[in-house]
Amino acid sequence: MRNKSLAFIAGAFLTFSFVPKALSTPVTLLELDWASQRVLTHALSQVMQDNGVETEIRKSSAAPQWMFLSTGKADVQVEVWEGSMGPKFSEMRERGLVLEGVTHNAKTREDWWYPSYVEELCPGLPDWKALQKCPGVFSGGDSVGHYYSGPWEKPDRARIRALDLEFDVTMLKSGGEINERIHKYIADKKPLMIFNWSPNWVEAVYDGSFVEFPEYTEECETRPSWGYNKKFTWDCGNPAGGWLKSAISTDLESKSSCAYSIMKNFKLTNADIALAASLLDVEKLPIEKAAQTWLEKKQDLIDQTLSASSCNV
Numbered sequence: 001m002r003n004k005s006l007a008f009i010a011g012a013f014l015t016f017s018f019v020p021k022a023l024s025t026p027v028t029l030l031e032l033d034w035a036s037q038r039v040l041t042h043a044l045s046q047v048m049q050d051n052g053v054e055t056e057i058r059k060s061s062a063a064p065q066w067m068f069l070s071t072g073k074a075d076v077q078v079e080v081w082e083g084s085m086g087p088k089f090s091e092m093r094e095r096g097l098v099l100e101g102v103t104h105n106a107k108t109r110e111d112w113w114y115p116s117y118v119e120e121l122c123p124g125l126p127d128w129k130a131l132q133k134c135p136g137v138f139s140g141g142d143s144v145g146h147y148y149s150g151p152w153e154k155p156d157r158a159r160i161r162a163l164d165l166e167f168d169v170t171m172l173k174s175g176g177e178i179n180e181r182i183h184k185y186i187a188d189k190k191p192l193m194i195f196n197w198s199p200n201w202v203e204a205v206y207d208g209s210f211v212e213f214p215e216y217t218e219e220c221e222t223r224p225s226w227g228y229n230k231k232f233t234w235d236c237g238n239p240a241g242g243w244l245k246s247a248i249s250t251d252l253e254s255k256s257s258c259a260y261s262i263m264k265n266f267k268l269t270n271a272d273i274a275l276a277a278s279l280l281d282v283e284k285l286p287i288e289k290a291a292q293t294w295l296e297k298k299q300d301l302i303d304q305t306l307s308a309s310s311c312n313v
């Protein structure tokens with residue numbers, strides 16, 4: 001009797017282990033290296049799971065996102081920023097390698113930023129021409145100033161050259177390293193010129209401004225004769241009212257119509273994004289807790305998204 005039931009249990013195990021796995025492959029969301037994107041990726045993953053979609057999260061730096069999204073290794077990138085990713089995203093879309101999810105209801109900016117006490121030391125800011133006269137403020141008196149960039153593709157050296165500026169560029173490795181430097185320099189009231197963006201947590205916590213470079217146009221990047229410098233391109237700033245989009249893979253719709261429809265309806269505002277950034281960077285919540293808190297505060301947005309989606313759980 002006892003043996004029989006053991007045999008039965010063993011048999012049940014065997015049977016189970018030979019049941020073919022569901023043929024679906026998980027929907028893969030890309031988690032990149034700045035706070036709002038990370039929180040929103042975890043929040044979206046949770047929403048999809050709650051609606052019966054199998055998901056996984058793949059961590060990556062920003063540069064290889066296009067490779068992942070175009071080769072079936074990832075399906076979702078929730079924050080594509082015009083200033084740092086616009087041209088690459090447009091190229092990938094034109095080649096049919098990635099699709100747009102939505103254009104969020106947000107206006108974005110990514111550019112050189114400084115805390116406001118710097119204006120006394122370099123009069124004329126935020127106008128960029130002030131930087132031609134006082135690079136030394138940004139390096140403790142050397143003739144060349146220091147600019148701290150992030151790991152997102154910006155041709156800062158080309159812009160520095162085209163605008164006759166004397167700055168060197170140090171690339172920090174993540175949003176976390178940028179945050180640390182901002183906190184530290186402001187605590188010591190040290191001059192700082194650093195890459196920053198909006199919406200972000202910074203504007204809610206510190207006074208500061210973006211440098212007003214010559215206004216962005218596409219021609220600035222393609223026609224040397226355009227603008228301040230007749231010989232070089234990139235003599236302009238990033239877009240001051242840039243777009244924000246989500247990107248999805250060409251596979252997503254066939255993988256999961258529910259996940260696809262969520263991505264066609266999930267639209268964020270500046271406030272939604274700033275909240276996500278501050279839960280991680282100001283409140284210092286662990287990532288899962290930050291995502292959960294964001295979802296609790298944004299229940300209406302999620303309800304709207306789901307009511308427009310084709311998930312039936």
Ligand code: TMO
Pocket residue numbers: 034081084110150152175196197
């Ligand atoms: C891509 N980012 C928002 C950090 O500039």
